[in-house]
Amino acid sequence: MTEYTHHTAFGGRLVIIGFGSIGQGVLPLILRHIDMPVDRIVIITADDNGRAVAEQHGVAFRVEPVTRENYEDLVGKELTKGDFLLNLSVDVSSIALAELARDKGALYLDTCIEPWVGGYTDTSLPPSLRSNYALREEFLAKRRPGKKDPTAVITHGANPGLVSHFVKQALLNIAADTGVKTAVPADRAGWSNLAKTLGVKVIHIAERDTQVSATPKKVDEFVNTWSIDGFVSEGSQPTELGWGTHERHWPFNASRHAFGSDAAIFLNRPGASTRVRTWTPTEGHFHGFLITHSEAISIADYYTVTEEQGTARSVTYRPTVHYAYHPCDAAVMSVHELAGKNWVQQKTQRLMVDEVISGIDELGVLLAGHAKNAYWYGSQLSIEEARKLCPHNNATSLQVTVAVLGGMVWAMENPEAGIVEPDELDFKRVLDVCMPYLGPVVGVYSDWTPLLNRGELFAEDVDHDDPWQFKNVLVV
C-alpha cells in the first residue's frame, strides 16, 4: 500500500457543502494528506450526486439543500470553534457561509465567490453589480484588521487559486533568466515592484483543455470537464479584466466601476462571447474565452504599484490580467449553442469524468512584455496521469482539488489570518503540496505575440508599436 505524507493533523470537524466534481475529487486527497478521523467529516449537498463516492470512503452524506433561509441553522449547528467549513457548492452565498464560519470560530475555504442562486444573472442589478469585482469588494469589506479572525481562504482552486502561486514562481524564473538579482519578495510591495522592474505588461491565465469523450455532444446538451452550472453562470457574467497602466486604447463597451480598488474594468457583454488571443506551449496560439474570474482582479490589484505624487498616491504600474480559456472542444460547441439561444441553458448536461478517453489540461500563466517577450509557466496534466494519481478526478478537476488541499493545509497551519486571497498565501508551501499532482510543470519562453501573422489576410486595425495592447489581444 502506498504511504502518503500527512501534511498536517486536524482535530476539528470538517463540514463539506456541495459534493460535485470538485467535492468528490478532493475527498481522497483530504483523507490521504490530512491526518483526521473519517467520522469527523460530514457532507451536506443538494442532490444524490456523489453518494456512492462518500459511502465508498465511509463519510456521512446528507442531501439538504442550503438556502438563504435555512443556512444559519442547517450549517451553523454543525460548526463549533476549531472546525473547518469547506464550501464546494454552487448557488450558495460564499460570503454568508464565510461569515457564519467566522462567527462560530471555524476555518473556511471556497474556490469561487458564489452569490445566492440567480445572483450572477439578476437583471434588476446593473452589470457592474453582477460582476466578480463587486462580489470581491463585498467579501474584502468583511475583513476586520487587527482582529485575529479564523482564517477564511477565498477563491482557492486552480484558477482562481493555484495560478497566483504560478505567477510568483514565474516572476522569480524570469528574474533569474534575465539577470535581475532579487531575493524572494517578503510582501506585496516587493512582489509588485519585482513585476514592474521586469516590465511585465500582461498576465494571461492561459488554459487549453483537450480532453475528449467517445460520445459526441448531443443537440441541446452542455458538456464540460467541470461544473456545467458553474461555467454557464460565470460565462454569462460581464467580461472582466484587470486593467494595466500600459494600455492606451479604451475598449468599446468598457466601463470602470464607480467604487472599490479600480484595478479592473468590465465590458458590457458576457465573457463567454468575448474571445482573446493567447498561447500555451503545446497548443501554440489560439483563441480563448475571456471569462470573468476573480484572479484577474486580485492579481491586478496585488501587483499594483502606487507612488506619492504631490499630495496624493498615484498608480504607476499595474499589469493587464485576464483569463483566456479554451475549454474542451465539446464545451466550445456547448457555449456556441448557449450563446445562440441567448444564454438560455440547454435542457441536459453531461460532466465528463470517467468517460474521458484522452487529452490534457494545459493550465498556466503567460507573463509577457518583459525582456524575453513571453513566458508560460504551468501544469500539463494528462487524463492518464490524473487517473493514476487520484480517483474520482479528470485532469481539470485534479488541478483544482489539489489546490483546495494546499489551501486547507495552509489555513490549518495559519488559523488566525482572517479573510485571505490566494496572492496572500505562502506560495512555496502551497506549491509543495500541489506539485506531486500536477503532472509536468514547465516554464517555456516564446516569441509569440498577438500580432503574429496578422494583417496578411485582412488589413486589421492593430497597434504595431506595442504588441501587448489589449486592443491587439481582443478578437473583434
Ligand code: NAD
Ligand atoms: P458541480 O456542479 O459539479 O457540483 C456542485 C455541487 O453543489 C453539487 O453537489 C450540488 O448538489 C451542490 N449544490 C447545489 N446547490 C446547493 C445548495 N443549495 N446547497 C448545498 N449544495 C448545493 O460543481 P463543481 O465543479 O464541483 O464546482 C463547485 C464550485 O467550485 C463552483 O463554485 C465552481 O465555480 C468552483 N470551481 C472552481 C474552480 C477553480 O479553479 N477555482 C474550478 C472548478 C470549479
